[in-house]
Amino acid sequence: MTPKTYSQFLHFLQEELSISPASIAAAQRVHQNSDEKHKYPDPSPLSMTLWQYGLVTLEQLDRIFDWLKTAY
Structure with missing residues (x-):
């Protein structure tokens, strides 16, 4: 990416889905070690982490994946 x-993508999460910067940062920390070589990691694991930790709903996760489809 x-x-x-x-x-x-981060702007979409914050502005369209009202996900706090703190929630995004927490989800990013989970993948920090696996994505060290990439300054801009794959957003799919980040999206799933947000969902796994209850920071987004299933409906929001669907919207995230719809956004990602149009971004690529």
Whole structure:
């Protein structure tokens, strides 16, 4: 994912889904070690982590995956 697209993804999470920056940061920390070589990691694991920790609903997760389909 390009830096611009990843930035747009984070903006979508915050502005469209009202996910707090703290929640996003917590989910990013879970994948920090596995994504060290990538400054802009794959957003799919991040999305699933948000869902697994109850930070997004299943409906929001569907919206995330719909957004990702259009971004690629």
